[in-house]
Amino acid sequence: MNSDNSMSSLLKEAQGIIGPQQGQMRDRIVNSIYQTAESIAASTVSTSGKVDWDRKIDKIITSKIWGFPIMLALLTVVLWITITGANVPSSLLAEGLFWIEAKLTDFFMAVNASEWLHGFLVLGVYRGLAWVVSVMLPPMAIFFPLFTLLEDLGYLPRVAFNLDRFFKGAGAHGKQALTMSMGFGCNAAGVIACRIIESPRERLIATLTNAFVPCNGRFPTLIALATIFISGSVAVTFKSAAATLTVAGLVVVGIAITLLVSFLLTKTLLRGIPSSFTLELPPYRKPQVGQVLIRSVLDRTIFVLARAMIIAAPAGGIVWILANTMIGDTSILALVAGWLDPFARHMGLDGFILMAFICGLPANEIVFPILIMSYVSGGAMMELDSLKALRQLLVEQHGWTWLTALCTTLFVLCHWPCGTTLFTIQREQKSWYWMFMAALIPTLVGIVLCIAVNYLVRGLGLV
Secondary structure: OHHHHHHHHHHHHHHHHHHHHHHHHHHHHHHHHHHHHHHHHHHHOOOOOOOOHHHHHHHHHOOOOOHHHHHHHHHHHHHHHHHHHHHHHHHHHHHHHHHHHHHHHHHHHHOOOOHHHHHHHHHHHHHHHHHHHHHHHHHHHHHHHHHHHHHHHOOHHHHHHHHHHHHHHOOOOOOHHHHHHHHOOOHHHHHHHHHHOOOHHHHHHHHHHHHHOOOOOOHHHHHHHHHHHOHHHOOHHHHHHHHHHHHHHHHHHHHHHHHHHHHHHHHOOOOOOOOOOOOOOOOOOOOOHHHHHHHHHHHHHHHHHHHHHHHHHHHHHHHHHHHHOEEOOEEHHHHHHHHHHHHHHHOOOOHHHHHHHHHOOOOHHHHHHHHHHHHHOOOOOOOOOOHHHHHHHHHHHOOOOHHHHHHHHHHHHOOOOOHHHHHHHHHHHOOHHHHHHHHHHHHHHHHHHHHHHHHHHHHOOOO
């Protein structure tokens, strides 16, 4: 019995000594195992002078000097291809869907349907769906295959390797880099990807912070604001490049906020020691293009789009009701916007902007159309036919400044996830509490950030 007590006390003493350096010791042990395996392989296996291209490439891609510039360059290229490549199909798809809307309107007129029924079903429900499909489908159909190609090529594990020390320093898991990357296409898909993280605590951290990376539903708003207020002074040839670089910069800001919030969560709500994991970099391989297209389109694009449509359909009808139900001479939408205006001014916004975000909860794609509808009092979601017309509406008619655009951009980056993502979080975590926290945390970050930027800029007299 004494020997057992002695052994137990020695084990506790050893744990106390090793505890703070447990992660480092584990890394050293794994590194030693691989070094031993490599030395045995080198002494027993003849390679006949064959060049190990995987190792040569990895020395560059995972190096401390070149690893991050290459990652940022690839991110910028993927975003540029997605942004420029989605313009034409989005326009064509929108034209086709709104042609159908016109035919539906003709049908309702032919059968003498009541005006409210036409407004609710066609101008509300159908138009909301049309915008979600036309805005989401082309970017997802481009981004997800590109993302899956990088995954199939073997590059994404290198991204996790490069970012591992940052997430580990934030108390999170290195695999969060992969789930965060998936969030660029859709935050709901990023939440589902969190399943690859074994630790429940770190999986929850990744889930709660996934909304800080902009999904393709937020890209159109970010691109429009960047084009109007940043690339407006740039030559026409470089407008697309300027908008892409701006959005890429915002993505980097989103990653920094993700790391900061992850760190704060590990010190407050989700305390714990980050778990270690051994990431064996797979060999580079030729992507199976056919399988990549099928997997990305069926498993990701169609799946996410279907969820978004289920959420967006009733939202369009509700927004139409709010915009067309009058109290006196003012719609409910305008009344609530007026009530929100004093608080929104502290954030550098106005009541209509904040109301558009609230009404856009079901789908980020409809935030800007709702804002435009509110500004022009159109009674139905609408989109102006050019960025020039949009700039005139925002700047000349409603007094937007570059500070308004900056605060709006920051709130686009940091606010509650869309309804599809919240629904997915509830399904994945099986908890209404954590779904609520997933909405509250980024919203508080966005509000604090906007108020701080607004008062700082105004205090310095820059606007």
